[in-house]
Amino acid sequence: MAAAREELQKDLEEVKELLAKATRKRLRDVLMTEKHKLELEIKNQPPPKPKDVAEEEKLSLGGYTVKINNYGWDQSDKFIKIYISLNGVQKLPAENVQVNFTERSFDLLVKNLSGKNYTMTFNNLLKPISVEGSSRKIKTDTVLVMCRKKREEKWECLTQVEKESKEKEKAAYDTSDPSEGLMNLLKKMYAEGDDEMKRTINKAWVESREKQSKGDIPMDI
Secondary structure, eight states: OHHHHHHHHHHHHHHHHHHHHOOSHHHHHHHHHHHHHHHHHHHHSOOOOSSOHHHHHHHHSOSEEEEOOOOEEEEOSSEEEEEEEOTTGGGSOGGGEEEEEETTEEEEEEEEETTEEEEEEEOSBSSOEEEEEEEEEEETTEEEEEEEESSOOOOSSSBHHHHHHHHHHHHHHOOSSHHHHHHHHHHHHHHHSOHHHHHHHHHHHHHHHHHHHHTSOSSOO
């Protein structure tokens, strides 16, 4: 688009030069008509952009994107507060720290911090939030995301997924049979433990079986 405008401007300059040299009325009338036509075309051209949008975006973004996994959170009667530690974030232009809210989610994007972009996404928040009442604050080495609660009630966790996970875990151990609850706990520890933990559990299992076979303990753990 800028190239087309430049070509029109060159044509106009050439017409003006010819017009200055022309002496015959008919030729001058033709050149004047062409001059007005070119001026109108130039006027109707869209204004040149200061920078190409893609290039501007490229300059504003860092080299690559890092997903933020570490954060802290607490709550008041009105807000859920998520704290994200990012060294030097207070030195960025305010527009480089963006948060988009919906009723049950938010996305954080920090652009070009020490050559990197940082993102964090929370989907399926435990309860609805007010988009208009939510905001973000930039503090020293910290971004604070403030989600305005729609209802002033306590949240037991941040997301619906966390709640479901906790309920399943609780159900696994909350049984009427104590030995079943202990077995579930041991299975979880074995599945998630390192080699040393697995050896310890295997040893305890063998010893408990030996004691049971001797009648020392009636309960099978």
